[in-house]
Amino acid sequence: MSTKPPIIIVSGKSPLSGFGGGYSTFARNLGKTLTILGFPVYIIALGDTEARKKTDFGTIVTVNTSLLSFNVTALPGLPWFSYKFALAIRTIMAQYPSVKPILWGIGPWGLAASFLKIFFRDRIVHINSYFTTTKHEWSRSLKALSIQDYGLLVHVKFFVIYHTIVRLLTLLERVVLLTSDTIVTNYQSTERILMQQFHIPKNKFIRTPFPIEAYIRSNKKVPRVAPVHLPKQYILYLSRHDPRKGVNILLHAARILIDRGGMIPLLIGGTGELYLAHQRLSNKLGLDRWVTFMGFIPDATQLMGHATIFCLPTFEEGAGALIINEAMSYKLPIVTTSCDGIVEDIKNETSGLLVPMGNPQALARALERLIHSPSLRQKLSRNAYAQYKHTNNQIKIKEDIYRVLQKSGAI
Known part of the structure; x- marks a missing residue:
């Protein structure tokens, strides 16, 4: 058995699931780096059964949550899920009685680590990575929900959730942040949000690069759209279908480009709660000839590799x-x-084009510029890749993770 302490990552969603999104991707990449550094790594996640699966980025420990549907109760079910996670973590801790375990929460899923930190205090180390807060995410989602595009019922649903469940989660997030020995961020924007909302002292943060590695996902529960022949040129959107991602703004921008005679095909990948609503909006705007909804994309290599x-x-x-x-x-x-930490990655007119949020006219103008200017596309893509290579330096990522562990008193 390793002489290094175990690092138990609490990600909520499994990296092996197609539903994962940013949290599970971060857990996978963090686990892979920690494994390379020689730590025994466990990733605690939700599942249909109690199971363990060894991978090259740690042992995935799934906790049976069949009594509650995760997709329906992810937000209100957080305390119950966290209690179940805490029990699974205790089982792992029992395997390492002579060392101080390191619990690494991701976002509010760190609540399980908080439960254990309250009882075990200095006998465990609690590190928590944070990206945004539930309040910040849902307030922007409400702002993005156009009644004209989505209808009154959807808006009312999100309004009720924001003023009930989100308020409860905000209290729980405060517990997570207060019990953490160290809060890990990847962007200055996250630190500003946390300081403004929770008054977290600046010296509690440590900022590291965002570990990035795309990988093939599997999701048997989501039907896949039949493969399509990729156009010679196309605009690509690939993300969730939820209010904050602005898919409706993109569809309105597409309508503007069509009316100007400058549109190229638009491929929309991903799934989510508003997937069908976006299909209906596309039909309403008369975009069927130009827009293809591709559904769940397990491997985006080809789509990303050929996009214009x-x-x-x-x-x-x-x-x-x-x-x-x-x-x-x-x-x-x-x-x-020009939203949150995106401006820390993309420099306008240098490594990308930034437009105001919720402005389909500005979005259409930016897309039109790129459609008609191969030289501008080449310049932006070259600079964006250079920025990516500078940020995604694996040696620096490993050094910074060690720095996090040292700051937290873990090693």
């Missing part, structure tokens, strides 16, 4: 956007918004 332009008209990220960093790694010219 990548577009993410997001309203909220808190930190940067993982998918923006992936687009940079594919040397794609990017159009996105």
Whole structure:
């Protein structure tokens, strides 16, 4: 058995699941780095059964949550899920009685670590990575929900959740942040959000590069759309279908470009709660000839590798956007918004084009510029890739993770 302490990452969603998004991707990449550094790594996640699976980025420990549907109760079920996670963590801790375990929470899923920190105090180390807050995410989601595009019922649903469940989660997030020995961020924007909302002292933060590595996902529960023949040129959107991602803004921008006679095909990948609503909006705007909804994409290599332009008209990220960093790694010219940490990755007119949030006219103008200017596309993609290579330095990432562990008193 390793003489190094175990590092138990609490990610909520499993890196082996197609539903994971940023948290599970971060858990996978963090686990891989820690494994290379010689630590025994465990990743605690939700699942349909109690199981363990060894991978090259740690042992995935799934906790049975069949009594509650995760997709329905992810937010209100956080205390119950965290209690179940804490029990699973105790089992792992029992395997290492002579060392101080390191619990590494991701976002509010660190609540399980907080439960144990309250009882075990100095006998465990609690590190927590944070990207945004529930309040920040949902307030921007409400702002993005156009009643004209989505209808009153959807808006009312999100309004009620924001003023009930989100308030409860904000209290729980405060517990997570207060019990953490160290809060790890990847962007200055996240630190500003946390300091403004929770008055966290600046010396509690430590900032590291965002570890990025795209990988093939599996999701048997989501039907896949039949493969399509890729057009010679196309705009690509690849992310969730939720209010804060601004898909409706992109669809309105597409309508503007069509009316100007300057549109190229738009491929929209990803799934989410508003997937069908976006299909209906596309139909309503008369975009069927130009827009293809591709559903769940397990492997985006081909889509990203051949795209002409990548577009993410997001309203909220808190930190940067993982998918923006992936687009940079594919040397794609990017159009996105001047939102949160995105401006720390993308410099307007240098490594991408930034437009105001919620402005389809500005988005259409930026896309039109890139469609008609191969030289501008080349310049932006070249600079974006250079920025990505500078940030995603594996040696520096390993050094910074060691720095986090030292600051937290873990090693």
